[in-house]
Amino acid sequence: MGHNIIKIFNIYCDESCHLENDGQKIMVLGAVWCPLDKTREIAIRLREIKKKHGMPSPFEVKWSKVSPAKKDLYLNLIDSFFDEDNLHFRALIVPDKKKLRHDAIPGQDHDIWYYKMYFNMLKAIPRPEARYRIYLDIKDTRGARKSKKLHDVLCNNMSDFSREVMGNGSR
Secondary structure: OOOOOOEEEEEEEEOOOOOOOOOOOEEEEEEEEEEEHOOOHHHHHHHHHHHHOOOOOOOOOOOHOOOOHHHHHHHHHHHHHOOOOOEEEEEEEEOOOOHHHHOOOOOHHHHHHHHHHHHHHHHHHHOOOOOEEEEEEOOOOOHHHHHHHHHHHHHHHOOOOOOOOOOOOOO
8 A cells, every 4th residue: 555645845934015114005925835855956056046146145035135236146036936846936915005904903903914914825825635834934022922823723724623734833
């Protein structure tokens, strides 16, 4: 009898302009995910691209660092992403944070809304036949508690009450 090998995925999350009063109109939450057994290979390829363009390995690739001088680096990274069948991307875009009315929903503030949006972005990714490890940027001292709550809600949404699909303490 053959054994089914369960595929494990890492989901890496980040956000841009997520603070309520940061003066930015648009907010983006994003997730990139790939099979665990491909993460090293992909990381090496990304480091090689940065090195090819004269950037140090720890250089953080961000939209706010895009410039004409780094255009080829960013185009090379984008091409690499679309050439890699094991990389996947999902984003949630809020076009205008100024239109949000948190006070219209009892008990909601910007922080609670932020985690609700993370849930909405992430809930479409997991499949019950696979396993996932989610890596979130922890915003502040309350972030660990809130990301645990997000993990619980994601698990409950999938009826993953044993926490097998979404893992345990892997953020």
